[in-house]
Amino acid sequence: MSDSRAGSAVFVTVLLVLASSGTGVLAGPPPASHASGVPGSAVEISQSRLLQAADDADANVTPRHRNPREYDADGDLEALEGRLLTRLVDDLEGSALSLEDEDYQRAARSVDESYADSLDRYAEIAAATAGENDAALFELAGESQGRIVEAVRRYNETKAEYERARAAGDEGRARSLARDLETLATSINESSRELRATYDDLEAATDENLSSADAAIETVTEEIRAEQATIRETEFVATTLTVDAERETISFSEPLTATGQLRTATGRPVGSETIRLAVGNGSVRTETAADGSFAFEYRPTAEPVSTERLAIEYVPANESLYLGSETAVDVSIEQDDPTVSGLETPAEIAYGETATVGGDLHVGETPVDGVPLAVTLGDERIGRTETADGSFEAAVEVPATVPDGERELGVRLGYEDRALAGTTATTDVTVRETEVDVTVSATRVGDAERTVAVDGTLETAAGSPVAGRPVRLDAGGTTLETVTTAADGSFSATVAVPAGAANGDGTIVATYDGSGSNLASDTAAATVTVSTEARSWWGVPAWVWLGVGGGLLILLGATVFVWRRRGRSPRSSQSASIGDAATDTATNPAAERSGTEIADAVLDHGRDALSRGRPNRAVELAYTAVRHALSDRIDAGGASTALTHWEFYRRWTDRRVDGADSDDDTVDRALLRTVTERYERATFDVTDVSSAEAERVLEAVGQLCDRRTDDDRGARSEPTDRGG
Numbered sequence: 001m002s003d004s005r006a007g008s009a010v011f012v013t014v015l016l017v018l019a020s021s022g023t024g025v026l027a028g029p030p031p032a033s034h035a036s037g038v039p040g041s042a043v044e045i046s047q048s049r050l051l052q053a054a055d056d057a058d059a060n061v062t063p064r065h066r067n068p069r070e071y072d073a074d075g076d077l078e079a080l081e082g083r084l085l086t087r088l089v090d091d092l093e094g095s096a097l098s099l100e101d102e103d104y105q106r107a108a109r110s111v112d113e114s115y116a117d118s119l120d121r122y123a124e125i126a127a128a129t130a131g132e133n134d135a136a137l138f139e140l141a142g143e144s145q146g147r148i149v150e151a152v153r154r155y156n157e158t159k160a161e162y163e164r165a166r167a168a169g170d171e172g173r174a175r176s177l178a179r180d181l182e183t184l185a186t187s188i189n190e191s192s193r194e195l196r197a198t199y200d201d202l203e204a205a206t207d208e209n210l211s212s213a214d215a216a217i218e219t220v221t222e223e224i225r226a227e228q229a230t231i232r233e234t235e236f237v238a239t240t241l242t243v244d245a246e247r248e249t250i251s252f253s254e255p256l257t258a259t260g261q262l263r264t265a266t267g268r269p270v271g272s273e274t275i276r277l278a279v280g281n282g283s284v285r286t287e288t289a290a291d292g293s294f295a296f297e298y299r300p301t302a303e304p305v306s307t308e309r310l311a312i313e314y315v316p317a318n319e320s321l322y323l324g325s326e327t328a329v330d331v332s333i334e335q336d337d338p339t340v341s342g343l344e345t346p347a348e349i350a351y352g353e354t355a356t357v358g359g360d361l362h363v364g365e366t367p368v369d370g371v372p373l374a375v376t377l378g379d380e381r382i383g384r385t386e387t388a389d390g391s392f393e394a395a396v397e398v399p400a401t402v403p404d405g406e407r408e409l410g411v412r413l414g415y416e417d418r419a420l421a422g423t424t425a426t427t428d429v430t431v432r433e434t435e436v437d438v439t440v441s442a443t444r445v446g447d448a449e450r451t452v453a454v455d456g457t458l459e460t461a462a463g464s465p466v467a468g469r470p471v472r473l474d475a476g477g478t479t480l481e482t483v484t485t486a487a488d489g490s491f492s493a494t495v496a497v498p499a500g501a502a503n504g505d506g507t508i509v510a511t512y513d514g515s516g517s518n519l520a521s522d523t524a525a526a527t528v529t530v531s532t533e534a535r536s537w538w539g540v541p542a543w544v545w546l547g548v549g550g551g552l553l554i555l556l557g558a559t560v561f562v563w564r565r566r567g568r569s570p571r572s573s574q575s576a577s578i579g580d581a582a583t584d585t586a587t588n589p590a591a592e593r594s595g596t597e598i599a600d601a602v603l604d605h606g607r608d609a610l611s612r613g614r615p616n617r618a619v620e621l622a623y624t625a626v627r628h629a630l631s632d633r634i635d636a637g638g639a640s641t642a643l644t645h646w647e648f649y650r651r652w653t654d655r656r657v658d659g660a661d662s663d664d665d666t667v668d669r670a671l672l673r674t675v676t677e678r679y680e681r682a683t684f685d686v687t688d689v690s691s692a693e694a695e696r697v698l699e700a701v702g703q704l705c706d707r708r709t710d711d712d713r714g715a716r717s718e719p720t721d722r723g724g
Helices: 005-021 049-055 074-100 104-110 111-127 136-168 173-204 212-236 542-549 549-563 570-587 589-611 615-633 645-654 663-684 691-717 717-724
Strands: 237-246 256-264 274-279 282-288 294-300 308-313 326-329 341-345 348-350 354-363 373-379 381-387 391-397 405-413 425-431 436-445 451-460 470-475 476-484 488-496 505-512 523-529
Touching: 074 104, 074 111, 074 136, 074 173, 074 212, 104 111, 104 136, 111 136, 136 173, 136 212, 237 308, 237 326, 256 308, 256 326, 274 294, 282 294, 341 405, 341 425, 354 373, 354 405, 354 570, 373 391, 373 425, 381 391, 436 505, 451 470, 451 505, 451 523, 470 488, 476 549, 523 589, 589 615, 589 691, 615 645, 615 663, 615 691, 645 663, 663 691
Parallel strands: 348 425, 436 523
Antiparallel strands: 237 256, 256 294, 274 282, 274 308, 308 326, 341 354, 354 391, 373 381, 373 405, 405 425, 436 451, 451 488, 470 476, 470 505, 505 523
């Protein structure tokens, strides 16, 4: 075949390849859409459409999180703000009227999702206008109305149960339910006052009329108030409580000692009863005498030192015949310093282990009861316990967030300006580092060429899941995303791989960085096809061919074709390609450093894996490192990642830098063959590699990486010799 016929054949072949590749490189850029050519088309929305959005929530024409600055005029913003404000008022009124009609579902729905949606849009738009932003008032009204709707619903359901218990003659059950109704009625009264006060504030701020809603809430509250008064009179006996303190200045070491009397509202003593008194932030139990008199002692702990009057309340049991009552005494509180003694902690702890902390808290010789203590490790709070008769004991799990090494483990009483002062007690413990294992898999999503679904796990070397920890996902030295592990240690993400990070088959690297924690670092890698555009032709990536240009590509193809037909030595062509690759490397040192850094980092993880007794894992990581270190000797486009381990070996040995066999070349081939064989065994064989074999693989990879670095330095230092 003549040279002209060869050139024609190559020309036709190149055209067919480019046409079938689907890359679209022979076509010009797609024409701009008509919309994109209209100035301001993204923001020009008519006023009528904006107002329609406020009138029709279901259509949702106006996006909820649209930037208010994108609307075309201040007049439109103000009109939309007014419509949204009116809708919020209508929702509040509709909810109140539905509540009055006992339609609890509709009443709740009116201040639920649709109300929240309108409120978000109102707040966003009101912030962009010159008017007042009353979003906080509307939010408060919505929350209060939601609470009162739920409380009224529960009250009526409980009242129906109460009436059934009364009809069945179950007095104990009826009285218990009546006590629940008393609590609910009190809550409804308080919520009603808060809500109606918020209505008043909204009317003053917006000039809107909420009188219908206010009247409906008042009607509902009055009905419940009247119903509960009847139930209270039927089921309970009202009481009065009096208390006299022996001293005004009190402290934990000098407690409040007091006497008192409990009587009915008609003056009859509540005698021979065990009663509970809520005193300040605590409570005491005591017995009443036949005449209703009692005495008690109370040691303040959490009360502020600024307290001037100490509230005391009689809290009847749920099944009691009596209603509660309250009073107060004048006091002045002095602060005492508590002490932790007998603190016991383990000497060593590690992630996921249970650390038991115990001891005693007292003031002088008096134990401190019912005080909450925070369990701390280093600078972190890792648990909570409470004193009982002055003693405490807590079993807490060691989190990953505390760095390994010598740390302090103990308890802290975090009071400030209280009857008891704050205090801390700790002992030194050793937090051991825990080895972890990262696994990762990657799959291309459907037909999206550069979108990849990544899944994996983070576990301890013992197989326990590690939750709530960040795992970084990289490709080609580019960070794609950082994900957080779930409760079972799993993580997943859908990532877009940039064109510069991988072509053809790429490697997704998952890295857990244990810095600042008590977990070791670990890395895993998965190979995935991210783009068909990067498939190579004769070992050279497609983007290289396309970048050269049509004419040069045809000429180069014809030349190669003719040379091959004439039997010219392939070694010469290979040498030329290697020379070009060396030039590219010299002009792009950042890419070279990236490959070296990745190889070194992965190799370090391999050594760590071997030190943890995981030789198979060490070999896998070592092989990953050698692929990173040597791949650019095959091509500069990343297509070598698609090769199997033996294809990579053959391709690399065929494309070695030295033209003729040398001693170094023979050693490199032997080292790479050893690494490849051990990798195949570690990955596919049922028999594990030994620690000694893994050690030899790591040494071989280290030598190959060192040789690669030295060779590249030599290549960069002698560019003129190659060209000469």
